[in-house]
Amino acid sequence: MTATLTKSLEKGIKNVNPKADIKTIMLLEQEPEYCKGCNTCQKEKKKSIGTCAIKDDVRKTLENMTKYDVIVFASPIYEFCVTALMKKFYERCLPLFKFERGISGRNKKSKKRIGVIMLSSGAPTPFNTILRMSRYPVFVGKFILKSAGCGSIKKFIAGAMENNKKTKEKYANKAYKLGQKIANLF
Numbered sequence: 001m002t003a004t005l006t007k008s009l010e011k012g013i014k015n016v017n018p019k020a021d022i023k024t025i026m027l028l029e030q031e032p033e034y035c036k037g038c039n040t041c042q043k044e045k046k047k048s049i050g051t052c053a054i055k056d057d058v059r060k061t062l063e064n065m066t067k068y069d070v071i072v073f074a075s076p077i078y079e080f081c082v083t084a085l086m087k088k089f090y091e092r093c094l095p096l097f098k099f100e101r102g103i104s105g106r107n108k109k110s111k112k113r114i115g116v117i118m119l120s121s122g123a124p125t126p127f128n129t130i131l132r133m134s135r136y137p138v139f140v141g142k143f144i145l146k147s148a149g150c151g152s153i154k155k156f157i158a159g160a161m162e163n164n165k166k167t168k169e170k171y172a173n174k175a176y177k178l179g180q181k182i183a184n185l186f
Helices: 002-016 058-065 084-092 135-147 165-183
Strands: 070-076 097-099 103-105 110-121 150-159
Touching (some): 002 070, 002 150, 002 165, 070 135, 084 135, 135 150, 150 165
Parallel strands (some): 070 110
Antiparallel strands (some): 097 103
16 A cells, blocks of 8 residues: 555656656665664764664665655554564664754754655544554654754655555545645755
């Protein structure tokens, strides 16, 4: 379901801006390791991203996140949270933060940079909202996107798409329109 939404979002962007450079990063292909909590990434306070002690693909992804105009975090909701793989990635975003008199992002927010949190769940809307199934993923996703420099955050929550063709088409169309709206901002 989530892949359907992201593809529709991409089609909407390409409809408005056929030359848009879109990069899709599949966490399954990166196989990120777990954060070790060593705080090595917190030693360099002046950089836009701290240096992680773990040498894997996540480092390059985080560096790129500070450069992209639009960043989309997309995940299904399982047990009131993003997938375990996405949560592992969220935890590896610690180099985007700095801890000085509290926690803050390392990168200045720009209204020209947009973050999107796209979540799908088996629970139908409004139950997925009433039950606050997306509360944690949205909270953490917003915090990470702001720390990467996104000044505007959009959230897109879809529910009960799995066995309902009409609902699936409705959300795919909404994702397409969101893509068009985002592309029109550039």
